[in-house]
Amino acid sequence: MVDGRLEAFSDGVFAVAITLLSIDLVVAGPGHGTTLAHQLREAWPNFAAFLVSFFVVGIIWVNHHSLFKNFAKVDRTLLFLNLLLLLFVVTIPFVTSTLAKYLTDNSRSASLAAVLYSGVSLAMSVSFALLFNWSVRDPSRLRNPVPSEQLKRIRFRFVGVGTSVYVVALIVGIFSAPVCLAVNALIAAYYCFEQTPPLTRTMPGPDVVPEE
Amino acid sequence: MVDGRLEAFSDGVFAVAITLLSIDLVVAGPGHGTTLAHQLREAWPNFAAFLVSFFVVGIIWVNHHSLFKNFAKVDRTLLFLNLLLLLFVVTIPFVTSTLAKYLTDNSRSASLAAVLYSGVSLAMSVSFALLFNWSVRDPSRLRNPVPSEQLKRIRFRFVGVGTSVYVVALIVGIFSAPVCLAVNALIAAYYCFEQTPPLTRTMPGPDVVPEE
Amino acid sequence: MVDGRLEAFSDGVFAVAITLLSIDLVVAGPGHGTTLAHQLREAWPNFAAFLVSFFVVGIIWVNHHSLFKNFAKVDRTLLFLNLLLLLFVVTIPFVTSTLAKYLTDNSRSASLAAVLYSGVSLAMSVSFALLFNWSVRDPSRLRNPVPSEQLKRIRFRFVGVGTSVYVVALIVGIFSAPVCLAVNALIAAYYCFEQTPPLTRTMPGPDVVPEE
Amino acid sequence: MVDGRLEAFSDGVFAVAITLLSIDLVVAGPGHGTTLAHQLREAWPNFAAFLVSFFVVGIIWVNHHSLFKNFAKVDRTLLFLNLLLLLFVVTIPFVTSTLAKYLTDNSRSASLAAVLYSGVSLAMSVSFALLFNWSVRDPSRLRNPVPSEQLKRIRFRFVGVGTSVYVVALIVGIFSAPVCLAVNALIAAYYCFEQTPPLTRTMPGPDVVPEE
Numbered sequence: 001m002v003d004g005r006l007e008a009f010s011d012g013v014f015a016v017a018i019t020l021l022s023i024d025l026v027v028a029g030p031g032h033g034t035t036l037a038h039q040l041r042e043a044w045p046n047f048a049a050f051l052v053s054f055f056v057v058g059i060i061w062v063n064h065h066s067l068f069k070n071f072a073k074v075d076r077t078l079l080f081l082n083l084l085l086l087l088f089v090v091t092i093p094f095v096t097s098t099l100a101k102y103l104t105d106n107s108r109s110a111s112l113a114a115v116l117y118s119g120v121s122l123a124m125s126v127s128f129a130l131l132f133n134w135s136v137r138d139p140s141r142l143r144n145p146v147p148s149e150q151l152k153r154i155r156f157r158f159v160g161v162g163t164s165v166y167v168v169a170l171i172v173g174i175f176s177a178p179v180c181l182a183v184n185a186l187i188a189a190y191y192c193f194e195q196t197p198p199l200t201r202t203m204p205g206p207d208v209v210p211e212e
Numbered sequence: 213m214v215d216g217r218l219e220a221f222s223d224g225v226f227a228v229a230i231t232l233l234s235i236d237l238v239v240a241g242p243g244h245g246t247t248l249a250h251q252l253r254e255a256w257p258n259f260a261a262f263l264v265s266f267f268v269v270g271i272i273w274v275n276h277h278s279l280f281k282n283f284a285k286v287d288r289t290l291l292f293l294n295l296l297l298l299l300f301v302v303t304i305p306f307v308t309s310t311l312a313k314y315l316t317d318n319s320r321s322a323s324l325a326a327v328l329y330s331g332v333s334l335a336m337s338v339s340f341a342l343l344f345n346w347s348v349r350d351p352s353r354l355r356n357p358v359p360s361e362q363l364k365r366i367r368f369r370f371v372g373v374g375t376s377v378y379v380v381a382l383i384v385g386i387f388s389a390p391v392c393l394a395v396n397a398l399i400a401a402y403y404c405f406e407q408t409p410p411l412t413r414t415m416p417g418p419d420v421v422p423e424e
Numbered sequence: 425m426v427d428g429r430l431e432a433f434s435d436g437v438f439a440v441a442i443t444l445l446s447i448d449l450v451v452a453g454p455g456h457g458t459t460l461a462h463q464l465r466e467a468w469p470n471f472a473a474f475l476v477s478f479f480v481v482g483i484i485w486v487n488h489h490s491l492f493k494n495f496a497k498v499d500r501t502l503l504f505l506n507l508l509l510l511l512f513v514v515t516i517p518f519v520t521s522t523l524a525k526y527l528t529d530n531s532r533s534a535s536l537a538a539v540l541y542s543g544v545s546l547a548m549s550v551s552f553a554l555l556f557n558w559s560v561r562d563p564s565r566l567r568n569p570v571p572s573e574q575l576k577r578i579r580f581r582f583v584g585v586g587t588s589v590y591v592v593a594l595i596v597g598i599f600s601a602p603v604c605l606a607v608n609a610l611i612a613a614y615y616c617f618e619q620t621p622p623l624t625r626t627m628p629g630p631d632v633v634p635e636e
Numbered sequence: 637m638v639d640g641r642l643e644a645f646s647d648g649v650f651a652v653a654i655t656l657l658s659i660d661l662v663v664a665g666p667g668h669g670t671t672l673a674h675q676l677r678e679a680w681p682n683f684a685a686f687l688v689s690f691f692v693v694g695i696i697w698v699n700h701h702s703l704f705k706n707f708a709k710v711d712r713t714l715l716f717l718n719l720l721l722l723l724f725v726v727t728i729p730f731v732t733s734t735l736a737k738y739l740t741d742n743s744r745s746a747s748l749a750a751v752l753y754s755g756v757s758l759a760m761s762v763s764f765a766l767l768f769n770w771s772v773r774d775p776s777r778l779r780n781p782v783p784s785e786q787l788k789r790i791r792f793r794f795v796g797v798g799t800s801v802y803v804v805a806l807i808v809g810i811f812s813a814p815v816c817l818a819v820n821a822l823i824a825a826y827y828c829f830e831q832t833p834p835l836t837r838t839m840p841g842p843d844v845v846p847e848e
C-alpha cells in the first residue's frame with residue numbers, strides 16, 4: 001500500500017457506488033392492485049442490470065487493488081488519472097438505472113441506453129489502461145518492475161482484450177439492449193472465473209503485476 | 213489485517229448498507245391530516261425491520277472482522293467469495309424495505325417478502341460459510357491454524373447452526389411474515405449475547421478463530 | 425489504533441450518516457410559482473436542523489476518536505457497545521428530517537419530533553458513556569490507565585454533564601421544538617469551543633483520555 | 637499519515653459526497669412521451685454541474701491529501717477546522733443540484749443559485765486556507781517545516797489565488813449562472829493541469845508542502 005489515503009478514498013467511492021446500485025431495487029407496497037410476485041417479475045431488468053453492474057464495479061475494484069499493490073510512488077498525474085477512473089465508477093449507478101428502464105423498450109432509446117452503459121464501462125476500462133500504462137512506463141514507479149515480455153502479455157490481456165470487449169459490447173448495444181447487457185455479463189463472468197489460472201501460472205502472487 | 217484494502221472496501225460496503233437502512237424511515241410532514249404519533253405507530257413494521265436488519269448486518273460485520281483477522285494471505289478466490297458475500301449485504305436494504313411494506317399484509321405477497329428476506333440472510337450466511345471453509349481447507353491460509361477438534365465445533369456452531377436457523381426462518385416466512393421477522397430478531401439476539409461465553413471459554417482471544 | 429477495522433467501519437458509518445444529512449436539503453426547480461429565495465427562507469428549519477445535526481455527529485466522532493485512541497484491546501462486548509452507538513448515529517438523519525418538518529408546526533407532533541430528536545441524541549450519549557465505563561473498569565483495557573482522581577472529573581464532565589444536558593434538551597422539547605433545537609445547538613457549540621481548555625490544562629495530549 | 641482515523645473519516649465524507657453527486661442524474665423511463673436522447677439533451681445542466689462538482693470535490697481531496705501528509709500532530713483545533721471544511725464538502729451535492737435546476741432559468745433565482753454554489757466553493761477554499769495557516773503557524777506542527785520564502789509563494793498561490801478566483805466566480809454568478817459554472821470549470825481545470833509543474837520544479841515531492 002503505497003499511499004493509504006489514495007486507496008481509502010478510492011475504496012470509499014467504489015463501496016458507495018456499488019451499494020447505491022441497490023437503491024434502484026424498489027417495489028410498491030400492497031394496495032397498488034398488484035402482487036409482489038408480479039412486481040418482481042416485471043422488475044427483472046432492474047435485477048439483471050443490478051447484478052451485472054455489481055460485478056462490473058467489483059471486478060474493476062479487484063483490478064484496481066491488484067495494480068495499486070505494486071505501485072512504488074504516487075504523483076499528481078496518478079492522482080488525476082485515478083480521479084478520471086472514479087468519475088466513471090460514480091456514473092455506473094446512473095447508466096445502470098437508465099439501461100434497466102429501457103431494457104425491454106426495443107426502441108432507439110433502448111439502443112442509446114445500452115450504448116451509454118457500454119460507453120461508461122469502456123471509459124472505465126480505458127482509464128484503467130491509462131493508469132496501467134502510466135505505471136509501467138517508468139520502472140521506478142513499480143515495486144517489482146514487470147519483465148518486458150510478461151508486460152506485453154499482460155498489456156495484451158488487460159488493455160487490449162479488456163478494451164476491445166467493451167467496444168464489442170457497445171456495438172452490440174446499437175442493435176439490442178438485452179443482448180448488450182448479456183455481453184457485459186459474459187465479460188464480467190470471464191474476468192471472475194477465467195482470469196485467475198493464467199496469471200497464477202506465471203506469477204508468484206495472485207495479482208496482475210507480480211511481487212516477489 | 214492481511215490486506216488493508218480488502219477490508220477497507222468491505223467495511224465501506226457494510227457501512228453504506230447499514231446506514232442506507234435508515235433511508236426507509238420517513239414520515240410525512242404536517243398538513244397531511246395525521247399526527248406524527250399516528251404515523252410512527254403505523255410505521256412500526258419499518259422500525260422493526262430496520263432494527264433487525266441493522267443487527268443482522270452488524271453481526272455479519274463482527275464475524276467478517278473475526279474471520280479476516282486470522283487470514284494469512286489473500287488470493288483471487290477469496291476476493292470473489294468476499295464479493296459474493298457483499299452482493300447479499302448490498303441487497304439487505306431492498307429486502308428489508310420490501311418486508312416492511314408487506315409485513316402486516318397477511319397475503320401471499322407477505323409470505324414472498326418474508327421468504328425473500330430470509331433467503332438473502334441465508335445466502336449471506338452461506339457465503340460466509342464458503343469463506344470460512346475456503347480459509348480452513350489449507351492451513352497456510354491462516355495465521356494460527358485451528359486444531360481439527362476445535363474446527364469441528366466451530367464449523368458446527370457457525371456453518372451448521374448459522375445456516376440451519378436461517379433455513380428455519382425461511383420456512384416460517386411461508387406461513388407468517390411477522391413471525392419470520394421475529395425469528396430473525398431472535399437469531400440476531402442469539403449471536404449478540406449467547407455466542408461470546410462459549411468462545412471465550414475455549415479460546416485465548418475473543419474471536420471466532422483463535423490467535424496466539 | 426487498537427483495531428483498524430473497528431475504527432474503519434465506525435468511520436464509514438459516521439461519514440455516510442453525516443453526508444446523508446444533506447439529502448434533505450432540496451429545492452423545487454423553476455416553474456413551481458415561487459422564487460429560490462422564497463424557498464430557501466421557507467426551508468430554514470431544514471438548514472438549521474442540518475447544521476445542528478452535522479455538529480452533533482461530528483462531535484460524537486471527535487469523542488469516539490479520542491476514546492478509541494487509548495484502547496488497548498477489543499472484545500465482543502466492545503464491538504456490540506459500539507454497534508449500539510452506531511445504531512443511534514444511523515438514526516440521526518431520520519430524526520433530523522422529522523424535526524425539520526415539524527419544527528414550526530407548534531403542535532403536539534412538534535413536541536414529539538423534538539423529544540424524538542433529543543431522545544436519539546441522549547441515547548447516543550448514553551451509549552458513549554457505556555463505552556467509556558466499559559473501558560475504564562478494567563485497567564488492562566487502556567494503554568494509559570487514567571488516574572482515579574482524574575477519572576472522576578472526566579466522568580463528571582463527560583458522562584454526567586453530557587447525559588444531563590440531553591435530558592434537559594428532551595424536557596425542553598416537550599414545550600418548544602425550536603427552543604429544543606437551539607439547546608442542542610448550544611450543547612454542540614459548548615463541546616466545540618469549551619471542552620478543549622480544561623482538558624489541555626490537565627493532560628499532556630489534546631484528548632479526552634490522556635496518553636503519555 | 638499522522639492520524640489514520642481523521643483521514644479515514646474525511647476520506648469517507650469526500651467519497652460519499654462525490655458519489656452522491658450522481659444521484660441527481662436520473663431520467664424518466666419509456667412511456668413519458670419523450671425519447672431518452674431528448675431527455676439527456678434537456679438534462680445537460682445536470683451533467684455539466686455534476687462534472688464540475690466532481691472535479692471541485694476531487695481537487696479539494698487531492699489538496700487535503702497533500703496538506704495532511706505533512707502534518708506532525710493533530711489537536712482539537714485541527715479536528716474542528718477539518719469538520720468545518722467537511723461541512724461545505726457535504727453541502728456541495730445540494731448546491732450542485734440547485735444550480736443545475738436554475739442554470740438556464742435566466743432569473744434572479746438563477747443568480748442566487750450561482751452565488752450559492754460559488755459561495756460554498758469559496759467557503760470550502762477559505763476553510764482549507766484556515767487549515768493551511770493553522771498548520772504553518774507553529775513549525776512543530778509539520779514534519780518538514782516549509783522555508784518561509786517558499787511558504788510565501790505557496791500561500792500566495794493557494795490561499796491568495798485559490799480564494800480570489802472563487803470570489804470572482806461568485807461575482808460572475810450575480811450576472812450569469814452558466815458563465816459562473818464555466819468559471820468554476822476553468823478553476824478546476826487550472827488546478828488539475830497547471831498546478832503540478834511549478835510545484836514539482838521547486839520541491840522534491842509532488843506535494844503542496846515538501847517532504848524530504
